[in-house]
Amino acid sequence: MRKPALAVAAAAAALLFMSISTPAQAVTNGVPDGDGHPAVGLMVAFQDGAPAWRCSGTLISPTLYLTAGHCTYGADHVEVWFDDDLRDAAATGYPFTGDVSGTPYTHPEYDDAAFYLHDLGMVVLDEPVDIDPQYFGTLPTLNQLDSLATKRGKQDVTFTAVGYGLQKSFPDAASWKDQAERLRMVSHPKLNQINTGFTGDGSLLLSNNAHTGGTCSGDSGGPTFIGTSLQLAGVTSFGLNVTCAGTGGVYRIDRADDLAFIGEFLN
Numbered sequence: 001m002r003k004p005a006l007a008v009a010a011a012a013a014a015l016l017f018m019s020i021s022t023p024a025q026a027v028t029n030g031v032p033d034g035d036g037h038p039a040v041g042l043m044v045a046f047q048d049g050a051p052a053w054r055c056s057g058t059l060i061s062p063t064l065y066l067t068a069g070h071c072t073y074g075a076d077h078v079e080v081w082f083d084d085d086l087r088d089a090a091a092t093g094y095p096f097t098g099d100v101s102g103t104p105y106t107h108p109e110y111d112d113a114a115f116y117l118h119d120l121g122m123v124v125l126d127e128p129v130d131i132d133p134q135y136f137g138t139l140p141t142l143n144q145l146d147s148l149a150t151k152r153g154k155q156d157v158t159f160t161a162v163g164y165g166l167q168k169s170f171p172d173a174a175s176w177k178d179q180a181e182r183l184r185m186v187s188h189p190k191l192n193q194i195n196t197g198f199t200g201d202g203s204l205l206l207s208n209n210a211h212t213g214g215t216c217s218g219d220s221g222g223p224t225f226i227g228t229s230l231q232l233a234g235v236t237s238f239g240l241n242v243t244c245a246g247t248g249g250v251y252r253i254d255r256a257d258d259l260a261f262i263g264e265f266l267n
Helices: 008-016 112-117 144-149 172-177 256-266
Strands: 040-047 050-061 064-067 077-081 100-106 121-125 159-163 185-187 191-194 203-208 223-226 232-239 246-252
Touching: 040 064, 050 159, 050 223, 050 232, 050 256, 064 232, 064 256, 077 121, 112 232, 121 256, 144 191, 159 203, 159 232, 203 232
Parallel strands: none
Antiparallel strands: 040 050, 040 077, 050 064, 064 121, 077 100, 100 121, 159 185, 159 223, 191 203, 203 246, 223 232, 232 246
């Protein structure tokens, strides 16, 4: 999750190498995913041959890993891991040698100064990943999520968010209390806003609290599935405050330009 007006690059670098000694409590207020979503992986983006930041993402085919545009933008190449528990860096090769490497691509209309408008990226993996295709993320249909904008459509709508981000985040003065275990976590946020003046027609705003859980830094690019299915509503995109509380932003992928971008790699 990217936080506007914060030092994102510095925060991402700190997150990449953060201590793993603090036990995870909860993706915030979530639970360990275990084998629930094996096609969701952790990626490390490289610049000039060095690991620079980390994100989450989802396989939509054996060689295609869908993530956020601000995760791929500016990266030279990417390493990806699919273990649900990556806390033992020495055993997993983190952050240098993933289960598979790949080449990053970013939505052609992406602008880092307004990243939330076209926040979509794809990693083309160098070799197929041996995971059962039944766990791959599936795409929404064109404008599918617009049906949720009605009063009835907004009632009790939940999603499934998965990622490897912070479990707890605090203001800078207390950042030593951040909890950043490299665990794949899952939560079930509820829909707060869609097609409003704030979200526009390209984002969702979901809950992020102790009851539903939510997303945080490092979950960027991770999937937001519709309900308990594997159909993708979008990818984790942004947060509104440093503590990752209140709400979380999801970039929708049911618009024509996003489906066209993804389709170029599927064809």
